[in-house]
Amino acid sequence: MIQTTSVENYLKTIFHHAGIGNNAVTTNEIAASLGTKAASVTEMLKKLSAQKLIRYKKYNGVTLTDSGTKQALLIVRKHRLWEYFLVEKLEFSWDEIHEVAEQLEHIQSEILVERLDSFLENPKFDPHGDPIPDKKGIIKKTDLQKLIDVTEKKEAIVNLVTDQPELLRYLSKIGISIGSKLRVIERNTFDQSMLLLINGKNKVQISAEIAHNISVQL
Amino acid sequence: MIQTTSVENYLKTIFHHAGIGNNAVTTNEIAASLGTKAASVTEMLKKLSAQKLIRYKKYNGVTLTDSGTKQALLIVRKHRLWEYFLVEKLEFSWDEIHEVAEQLEHIQSEILVERLDSFLENPKFDPHGDPIPDKKGIIKKTDLQKLIDVTEKKEAIVNLVTDQPELLRYLSKIGISIGSKLRVIERNTFDQSMLLLINGKNKVQISAEIAHNISVQL
DNA sequence: ATATATTTTTAGGCAAACCTAAATTTTATT
DNA sequence: AATAAAATTTAGGTTTGCCTAAAAATATAT
Ligand SMILES: [Mn+2]
Ligand SMILES: [Mn+2]
Ligand SMILES: [Mn+2]
Ligand SMILES: [Mn+2]
Numbered sequence: 001m002i003q004t005t006s007v008e009n010y011l012k013t014i015f016h017h018a019g020i021g022n023n024a025v026t027t028n029e030i031a032a033s034l035g036t037k038a039a040s041v042t043e044m045l046k047k048l049s050a051q052k053l054i055r056y057k058k059y060n061g062v063t064l065t066d067s068g069t070k071q072a073l074l075i076v077r078k079h080r081l082w083e084y085f086l087v088e089k090l091e092f093s094w095d096e097i098h099e100v101a102e103q104l105e106h107i108q109s110e111i112l113v114e115r116l117d118s119f120l121e122n123p124k125f126d127p128h129g130d131p132i133p134d135k136k137g138i139i140k141k142t143d144l145q146k147l148i149d150v151t152e153k154k155e156a157i158v159n160l161v162t163d164q165p166e167l168l169r170y171l172s173k174i175g176i177s178i179g180s181k182l183r184v185i186e187r188n189t190f191d192q193s194m195l196l197l198i199n200g201k202n203k204v205q206i207s208a209e210i211a212h213n214i215s216v217q218l
Numbered sequence: 219m220i221q222t223t224s225v226e227n228y229l230k231t232i233f234h235h236a237g238i239g240n241n242a243v244t245t246n247e248i249a250a251s252l253g254t255k256a257a258s259v260t261e262m263l264k265k266l267s268a269q270k271l272i273r274y275k276k277y278n279g280v281t282l283t284d285s286g287t288k289q290a291l292l293i294v295r296k297h298r299l300w301e302y303f304l305v306e307k308l309e310f311s312w313d314e315i316h317e318v319a320e321q322l323e324h325i326q327s328e329i330l331v332e333r334l335d336s337f338l339e340n341p342k343f344d345p346h347g348d349p350i351p352d353k354k355g356i357i358k359k360t361d362l363q364k365l366i367d368v369t370e371k372k373e374a375i376v377n378l379v380t381d382q383p384e385l386l387r388y389l390s391k392i393g394i395s396i397g398s399k400l401r402v403i404e405r406n407t408f409d410q411s412m413l414l415l416i417n418g419k420n421k422v423q424i425s426a427e428i429a430h431n432i433s434v435q436l
Numbered sequence: 437a438t439a440t441a442t443t444t445t446t447a448g449g450c451a452a453a454c455c456t457a458a459a460t461t462t463t464a465t466t
Numbered sequence: 467a468a469t470a471a472a473a474t475t476t477a478g479g480t481t482t483g484c485c486t487a488a489a490a491a492t493a494t495a496t
Contacts (some may be wrong), residue, residue: 006453027474040454042475047452059461059474091331100327109318115308224483245444260445277444277491359496383488 001053005106007076009034010044012105013051014064015072020070024061067135073137074113076110078198079105080126083117087127088120094127094177128168129160129215145218147182148192150197150210154215167213174204182216219269223324226293227252228262229271230323232282235288240287261362291355292331297323297366298344298351299334305345306338310346313386346386347396347433348376363436365400366410366429374434375403385431392422400434 003011013033017025022145031041035125049056053068064072082104086092092100114135117123124140125131131139160179171177175198183197192208221229223274231251235243267274271286274407282290300322304310310318319324331391332353337343343349349357362377379389394418401415410426 004452019237026473028290036453037455038474039456039476043453085331086333090337091332092329092333096329097432100325100330103325103327106317107311107321111310111314112318115304119308222482246442254483256444257446257486261483333477 002108003071004045006108007053008046008071010041010048011064011068011072011121012079014062015069015076016091018036018064022063024063025034026061042197049190059116070137073133073139075105076111077133077137080130080199081120081123083126083128084120084123084132085116088123093163093168093172095172097127099164100187101176118197125178127178128163129158142217144215147184147194147214147216150182150184150188150216152184154218155181156173156218157181159215159217160215164213167210169193170210171214175199175202176204220326221289222413223273225261225266226289228259228266229282229286229290229307230293230297231292232272232280233287236282238310242281244279248330266336288409290349291357293323294327295351295353295355296331297332298348299338301344302341303334304348306341311386312392313383314334314419315345316381316383343396346381347376348381360435362431363434364430365402365412365432365434366426366436368400368402370402370405372436373399374436375399376432377435378433380431382431385428388428391430392424393417393420394422394432 010030012032012182013030014025014026017029017033027038027045030036031038034041034046045054045056045062048054048062049069052065053071054062054064056062076200079101083097086093086097086100122134123132124136131141133139142159147156147158150156156178159180161168161176161178176182181199185197185203186195188194192211193205194208194211195203195205197203228248231248232243235241235247235251243392245256245259245263249255249256261270263280266272266280266286270283271289272280272282274280281405297319300319301315304315304318305312309404334354340352340355341350350360351357360377363418365374376394376396377380377384379394379396394400399417402412402416403415404413406412410429412426412429413421413423415421421422
């Protein structure tokens with residue numbers, strides 16, 4: 001079944017908020033995430049439920065069904081493939097791509113997705129380090145840990161950052177990108193901020209807020 | 219001003235039907251072209267007119283204003299750039315691209331269009347031979363003539379074909395593509411059908427209907 | 437010139453997706 | 467357990483873009 005852009009955005013939002021455990025997602029979370037009001041969300045949840053894309057019991061939040069998950073994964077696949085395309089082929093920077101990918105992810109054409117995937121040589125991660133689901137919706141999972149949890153003196157490689165333009169521009173400014181080698185020189189126990197050595201060159205102090213949005217591999 | 223997909227499709231349709239002279243386009247023509255009803259068109263014409271995208275006087279058809287033309291040209295530019303991309307980069311065939319381009323043409327991002335144009339190395343014609351307007355909306359005009367008007371014994375190069383999937387598949391089947399060299403061996407004066415020699419190799423008989431949809435350069 | 441046919445517009449409705457305000461249910465606090 | 471607060475749902479509207487049926491205007495044919 002072909003869905004409207006709106007339905008696709010609801011599915012994607014529920015998918016992202018449910019996390020790996022497919023936990024129940026609340027009406028308010030969805031509303032906040034989509035920039036709509038709770039009343040509008042309730043209305044849409046009834047429609048999604050009628051289509052068996054979600055399990056919905058009044059006042060109890062929602063979970064995606066297998067069908068809903070499958071559709072959400074396809075949208076995520078398209079979003080991330082397009083982001084990869086924009087960076088690798090069209091020379092966009094990583095903070096410019098999300099908004100455009102939000103539009104491109106809704107283009108309906110199976111052949112387009114598969115040809116794009118081939119053209120890009122089947123990338124496994126998007127420019128922010130998020131895994132790209134394969135045609136069947138399977139996501140490669142890597143074991144990452146948040147930079148905020150890395151102990152003093154340890155070294156780590158940046159593998160994933162949160163896709164938020166402001167954060168991304170800031171990271172670019174201080175010289176952090178996917179693949180950067182970080183050494184945690186010092187952790188401030190008061191505010192959780194940390195002093196980093198980036199690629200063995202520059203020392204930079206980052207807030208806990210920033211450290212929460214960077215994931216690394218030791 | 220950002221327009222809805224629907225408004226963009228109306229502008230594009232009016233643009234295509236108005237032709238080079240910016241002739242008035244009728245309500246029924248638009249309805250037929252968009253697969254909507256005349257009543258819906260009338261309603262939309264009022265909105266376009268209120269936005270000064272068209273000149274509209276009841277019962278008199280419409281013409282695009284400069285602003286309307288400019289917007290239509292941008293959509294046409296995007297449509298044709300995406301078609302070029304699909305064929306040249308993603309290995310689509312010329313009959314598979316129109317529907318996808320109908321969706322892609324509505325992606326709103328100026329930077330995307332310009333980066334795509336650069337990535338494709340500023341193509342001047344799409345896969346059917348239609349000229350791609352440049353950033354300013356300027357279209358390269360070539361002097362072509364319809365194959366139906368080519369006199370017996372003459373040779374001509376195929377430069378443009380109508381973007382209709384069924385026609386395109388048929389042309390592929392009989393070996394006609396952009397750049398093919400055609401010799402008009404014989405014209406049937408009864409039904410206007412013609413016998414062609416394609417690239418000096420194959421002889422093929424085509425109907426007047428087909429000949430109307432091929433344009434050539436002598 | 438009048439009658440007929442065609443085109444276009446108007447009037448009244450519908451579905452999708454949003455909204456605000458009010459009612460209801462659930463959760464948290466005393 | 468009763469009350470207050472927060473979350474969710476319901477009720478009633480709005481806008482966009484479509485529809486059918488009827489009315490009005492224009493074009494065509496006798
Ligand atoms: Mn993104
Ligand atoms: Mn989206
Ligand atoms: Mn096309
Ligand atoms: Mn379109």
